[in-house]
Amino acid sequence: MNLLLWGVLPYLTIAVLVGGTVWRYRHDRFGWTTRSSQLHESRLLRVGGPLFHFGLLFVVGGHVAGLLVPASVTRWFGVADETYHLASLTAGGLTGAATVAGLGVLLLRRWRTPAVRAATTRDDRLMYPVLVGTLLLGMVTTLVTNGMGGGYDYRATVSPWFRGVLLLQPDPALMADVPLSYRLHVLFGMALFTLWPFSRLVHAFSAPVRYLVRPYIVYRSRDDRLAARPARRGWEDR
Amino acid sequence: MRVMAQLAMVMNLDKCIGCHTCSVTCKQTWTNRSGVEYAWFNNVETKPGQGYPRRYEDQDRWHGGWKLRRGRLELASGGRLRRVLSLFANPDLPRLDDYYEPWTYDYRNLTEAPLGDDTPVARPVSAVTGAPTDVRWGPNWEDSLGGAPEHAPADPVVEKLGRDIKFSYEQSFMFYLPRICEHCLNPSCVASCPSGAMYKRSEDGIVLVDQDRCRGWRMCVSGCPYKKVYFNHKTGKAEKCTFCYPRLEVGQPTVCAETCVGRLRYIGVLLYDADRVGEAAATEDEQRLYQAQLGVFLDPRDPGVVAAAERAGIPHDWLTAARRSPVYDLIVKHRIALPLHPEYRTMPMVWYVPPLSPVVDAVAGSGFDGEDADNLFGAIDALRIPLDYLAGLFTAGDPEPVRLALRRLAAMRSHMRSVNLGEPPDPHGPAAVGMTAETTEELYRLLAIAKYEDRYVIPTAGIGRAHELEGIATKCSLDTDGGPGMGDGGTGTGEGRTDLFVWREGERPAGMFPTVGRKS
Ligand code: SF4
């Protein structure tokens, strides 16, 4: 069981994430979009959108730092474990709270605005609960387990396990005694990454970084394939 | 010098009767799909009026187009970083209500309502949510000055004039302004697109959205000062006027031009120097932008230009077309066509012959002869309000180019009247406005006779590829599921459909009369 959850499942997730993204890019570029609903409602979006997205960017940054940077490195830099714990707790707590609040506003908006609600598709209905679950469990790990519960050093268990998975040397035993909240958070996260390529979340992969450096005006030569292309699927089916 | 070719349009506003045929045929061709119910690639608005979407000309609010920052061009909505940071909630995006909430009617109630004392009615329902709705605004709500006393003072051009304009029916002036995408030389929509999905075609200057690359960041919608990019709320992609490129590629005019009842649209090639566009768009004085844009256009008869054009790979038939271009004549030679809002600095390429009719109407309305050149010249100088309004629309407020264009139109009228009546030529005639009898008559042929082959001089996409092109004349390359120009997703066959646009006289299109057969 342990082996299945912490030794096999992660690789299945990665396979689906990578394979699904490649598949989507090759077969459904037309469906690859943010599917913004700002046209229908922008008052709540202007609060929730930036709160959620910027919060999430910091949360992702925090995960990168916490999971990929070994404790020995921060110690070598002279950061005491207590300091690190406090910093990750405050930063994680604050940005996590912003993200959850932002998502709360966005979901309220999706629920209450008839036009936005009508624009909600099947894959949204599946993806949003998983996203909410992942975020809330993440908050539980940070605030309850790690904060009120007196601190839990995930850098001794979860982080090495994660690095092991990436380095193709998974050690499921590391996850055996990790608190339930952490394990659930990781499982929800894996579910989220499995849904990623097939939901609106793909738009994260097309963050327009190139825009900052490209020339303003884009010229392109007429398409060589003048004849009609075969029809591709859109996302109108709910 | 880098010569580039652009397909441009000129519309002669005097002839527009506001019939909306162009809008309807355009809609039937491109936007009769869910997701773009509210989008009109071609719309006709009554001026003065707020336009569509409401008050789109108010760039203090919408931040469309370009502005100068320390002498350099920058998007009016801010620098690149600032724009990337506002991706999650675009502060300048119009709401659906700024266009209008699209609606349809609950027709089913007419047949399915239970028997009762009252006649059943078809109530309006929102095309977005399907819920019953009240129709409170539409794409041409202010048609022919409807509600003008209430709405027209909020016209941004009127506001800028800062003068008290009367909007009661008798005292006002009005004209129709048909609008499509301007296919600008310096398109701010393209510059706004974070994913690089929008582009200007290097062969003909048509500005398009690559539906496969668009990621729905909706920056182009707010970046265009004319609000001519629309967000398809079903597919999550931006869509815009395509200048009917599948038609132009085979030498046919756009649908709006082809079906225009007033026959007032002209399409032709303009050559321009791409290297000078940026500099011209950065002209300090707004009121010089019109002249600056004229300075970018190249004379297709100049041997130096022709040589440079050939070096740049512009095909021979495009150069021939450029020399016969009605658009070049109206814009450069006769100087009677003007750009719409040059102060947005996008270098728009759909130009307008300003309407003389408000002046003629005013003269005639006061009991004088509205065709007499003296009266018209006097009125063009005396009637400040229509003139200043037109200047606010076409030259960033400089009345001189508008005055010249109107005087030339007036001189043409009176000259042709004397010719037709066999009178001696009018002393105020052509010479007074810097024209000759010959050029005046040429202008008359272009504007008044307006033969089909004179209005549209459109070179095709390439003779060497004529075989491939046959395909798209009947099947559009955007004919994909959910895409613009979506057909009926492969169920329809080419033979079964009849296309009136390609129906030439004396021919019977295949499939016009379907053969009756057994139902399979
Ligand atoms: S008018 Fe057309 S080309 Fe110009 S900025 Fe707007 S959408 Fe772009």
Ligand code: SF4
């Ligand atoms: S079809 Fe022609 S005359 Fe009618 S509204 Fe359009 S531009 Fe004007």
